[in-house]
Amino acid sequence: MPVDVLRGALDTPEGEEPRELRERVKVVVDATGMYSSVRGYTPLGQVWSDLTYQWEPSGEPMADMEPGPSPLRHSAARLAKYLTQMNATDVASLPEVSPPAGPVTIPVTGWVRVVSPDASLPVQCGTCRATAGGSVALDGPLALFVCPTGHCTDDPKLEASRVRYALRYQALPDDEGDKGFRLADLATQSVEESLRFLGLADVDTPQPEQRDLLVASTRIAPNTDPRRLSPADRG
Template sequence: MTTARAARVPWTLADALGYLTPDTAPAAWKEAVQSAGRLLQPAWAGDDGALAVTAFALYTAAHQDGTTPAEVPIARVRELLLLDGLPEGEPRLHVAAGEVLHARGHRLPQSFSGGYWDGVGQVYQRLIYQWEPEEPMGDMPPGPSAMRHTAIRLLPRLEGLTDDHVRGFPPAPAPAPGYTIEVADRVSKVTDNSVSTVQCSTCQDMYGGTVTVDGPEVRYLCREAHLTEDRRLEARRVIAALSYADDVQIDRGVVRVGQLLVASSTMAWDFDPRSNRFV
């Protein structure tokens, strides 16, 4: 067993690959993520969105064309990123990826019917979300999705790349593994001026328990073994929280902490929750 404060490290490509590849994801999706990592690795600058959108383009094209993600031509990726799809102004990938996810049996939030929807569906939903005006009868259209913004950034980067170029790129690193975090005290969401404690959705217990991070999926298991999936907990912020925890103990892959303070989604992902005066 080792005891230490976790070191502050940047969000690496291996971290981003791990975020996109939960253990439960199908092999074809994991291949798409690794292929996207290989494509973007030479100019990697921490752009999670670009990695996810590229992976969805490879996964979608492979399914549509009856091939593997690693064999998808770069021209097909560019084609799916063109901004002439539906909803208006969105990339073609917006609808195409949703159709492929449905065909491959992924559980998407819009068709939620009990149980937990999978991590790939979570990432897709966040990418295609479009802000809706408060007045539904007004003339203001929905705002552009994160997928559209990412496609605009990606297309110039992919311009001029050939399949021969891509084959010459080194393989992407192995994805970072998930986390099992045993918490002795509480798991709390923190902003700069508020603290809210995560509770078990079954027994309302709020002390102790285990937090697991598997790709984008974060789940809380209370001391009575009830499972809660709290949408307020985001994987990247939970991992960053370990960097600020005192006396982190690591024993055979299990991380043990006293209190786990996690930055709220309204704060920067690497916000230091100890700066909150209420902590």
């Protein structure tokens, strides 16, 4: 988005809520699946909810008292002030925005397991109860388990960020020096690069070797290596 267009979108009279900006962003956030009956608020939805919250007096209604300012009002004002101070040289030096990765499908030849130090729980199809095979479909903040029959399951145990970390760790050899792959590479390696490393890129049929996809539980940090969490015998 050009900086001039962004300046215009943030143009709000001082002391007022950026209502037009709020409605424009809400349309985009809603389109990503901000809230679901299964998961509640998505991570993006929770951020948006916190950003647009306005304090109101509790107890008896007080018609003469306006709601408090939202964090969005202050954030938009600070960003507008910063953009106003930018000159043409500043704008030209801004880094290019990477294109979105888009939806990604991760084929799974074994089970998808959500692991923690004391448990290993398989993700199960909500329709036919299948656990082995299928795939995980990632699209922005959404992660769905797709069984071999094609049923889609929105399991609260699966979070998109944790699945992405899981894929990167699965491509990381136990010996960090093997094939020149280092832990630092986790910060830059894309999902597509991880798939190619595992030999799963552009694959239409399951691989002959059964392999589980281990995902860290929501009870622990999302960047935890799930291979180090559960016992060797996960059956």
